[in-house]
Amino acid sequence: MSTSILLSHPLSPHLHLPKPKFRPPITSKFSCFELKNVSLRRPFKSHFTGGPQKLRKLVLARVAETEAERSDVSPLVGEDSAEFVLSEQKISSWVYFTLVLGVVLYILNVAWIDNSTGYGKVFSDAVSSVSGSPEVAMLVLILIFALVHSGLASLRDTGEKLIGERAFRVLFAGVSLPLAVSTVVYFINHRYDGVQLWQLQGVPGLHELLWFANFVSFFFLYPSTFNLLEVAAVDKPKMHLWETGIMRITRHPQMVGQVIWCLAHTIWIGNSVAAAASVGLIAHHLFGVWNGDRRLAIRYGEAFEAVKSRTSVIPFAAILDGRQKLPEDYYKEFLRLPYISITGLTLGAYFAHPLMQAASFRLHW
Numbered sequence: 259m260s261t262s263i264l265l266s267h268p269l270s271p272h273l274h275l276p277k278p279k280f281r282p283p284i285t286s287k288f289s290c291f292e293l294k295n296v297s298l299r300r301p302f303k304s305h306f307t308g309g310p311q312k313l314r315k316l317v318l319a320r321v322a323e324t325e326a327e328r329s330d331v332s333p334l335v336g337e338d339s340a341e342f343v344l345s346e347q348k349i350s351s352w353v354y355f356t357l358v359l360g361v362v363l364y365i366l367n368v369a370w371i372d373n374s375t376g377y378g379k380v381f382s383d384a385v386s387s388v389s390g391s392p393e394v395a396m397l398v399l400i401l402i403f404a405l406v407h408s409g410l411a412s413l414r415d416t417g418e419k420l421i422g423e424r425a426f427r428v429l430f431a432g433v434s435l436p437l438a439v440s441t442v443v444y445f446i447n448h449r450y451d452g453v454q455l456w457q458l459q460g461v462p463g464l465h466e467l468l469w470f471a472n473f474v475s476f477f478f479l480y481p482s483t484f485n486l487l488e489v490a491a492v493d494k495p496k497m498h499l500w501e502t503g504i505m506r507i508t509r510h511p512q513m514v515g516q517v518i519w520c521l522a523h524t525i526w527i528g529n530s531v532a533a534a535a536s537v538g539l540i541a542h543h544l545f546g547v548w549n550g551d552r553r554l555a556i557r558y559g560e561a562f563e564a565v566k567s568r569t570s571v572i573p574f575a576a577i578l579d580g581r582q583k584l585p586e587d588y589y590k591e592f593l594r595l596p597y598i599s600i601t602g603l604t605l606g607a608y609f610a611h612p613l614m615q616a617a618s619f620r621l622h623w
Contacts, residue, residue: 335564336501340484340596351492358490362431370436373621382440382623392451393534399444400538403437408542408549410434414497415556424491431489445535446618452530459526468522469608475522476604477597478504478515484596499558501565503591506582509569510550513543547571 370376385402386395410417410430417426458464484500487493504511520536554562568583570576577584585591607614 334501335561336499336505338591339498339500339503339505340591340594342595344595351487355487355490355492358492362435362490366435366439370439371621378436378440378443379621379623381436382444385440385444392448392531396444396448396531396534397538399437399441400535400542403434403441404538404542404545406437407434408546412549412553414553423495427488427491427495440623443618443621443623445531446615447621447623448531449527450529450531452532452534454529455533456528458528465526468526471518471522473604473608475515475518476600478508478511478518480504480511480515480596480600497553497557499554499562499565501569503594503597505569506577506584506588506591508571508573509566510543510547510571513547513571514573516540516543 368375370378373379382399385398386392388398389395410433414426414430417429420426421429484498485493488495508514516539520539524532524536551562551566555566568576568581570581576582
């Protein structure tokens with residue numbers, strides 16, 4: 259009856275019927291800005307299996323890919339250098355490191371440094387007897403060290419397969435360390451021998467400039483020993499492919515640091531012995547550039563080629579020509595404990611120069 263009445267009478271002007279709700283047309287294409295509204299709409303069928311949830315994931319994945327493509331910083335292929343996580347350190351490992359270091363220094367002193375029991379003086383005198391020239395003796399000492407050090411490094415892969423990583427590291431250090439001590443001690447004791455080529459020590463500001471250069475050199479020299487536990491064979495030694503920090507500036511920081519160190523000391527001392535030492539050390543490290551790249555290429559293959567393509571031997575070259583893109587927070591790669599430690603050790607070594615010189619003089623090498 260109500261239906262017949264409604265149909266037989268005109269609609270009252272006071273009767274308000276509900277307006278149909280507007281529903282926007284649904285399309286199959288969405289931009290990343292429409293994702294927030296997708297979940298508010300009523301469910302609909304899509305040609306994507308799984309509906310809008312899967313579509314949302316696909317679009318988000320594409321957005322992430324686009325952001326990665328637009329990023330100027332390439333993803334790391336090598337390792338993050340100087341990374342030191344305190345929570346991952348074991349007290350037992352560092353206690354063992356201290357014990358190993360103490361034993362090594364004791365053996366080095368008895369077998370090599372102490373003139374009454376060691377062979378360091380005998381070795382130094384034998385090298386000096388080759389020629390009466392301190393320049394020649396300096397070069398011969400560096401040559402012997404370079405042959406042993408680089409030679410053993412080249413045999414690392416074979417040696418580790420034969421006797422293991424830790425045993426080979428002990429052999430490598432046990433032979434290289436005494437030769438390095440002899441070379442350093444001879445340089446300290448004979449640094450003012452030979453022919454004086456120039457005298458610049460009275461130039462105002464030169465000492466401060468060279469001191470700063472020497473200080474900077476150790477930030478380049480240090481990366482070869484990022485992990486001290488590996489150096490002492492407490493952790494299993496590895497051949498690392500570092501890529502961050504100082505490696506972004508130069509792929510061979512030890513060579514660059516040695517060049518800076520040699521130039522600073524040669525300019526300050528200004529004689530033929532210092533010049534001979536610098537020539538020998540720089541030549542050794544230039545060979546190390548070639549040998550190091552060769553060994554890393556054998557070990558890491560395409561990964562090394564990727565790192566090589568975006569780094570340079572010459573400092574800052576890859577950055578200047580656009581192959582190396584520095585992260586916005588690049589400075590954070592240096593705000594790490596290893597770099598802070600080398601800062602303190604470098605300052606300590608500078609102030610300990612008088613002690614080092616006195617100790618070397620007492621050996622009479």
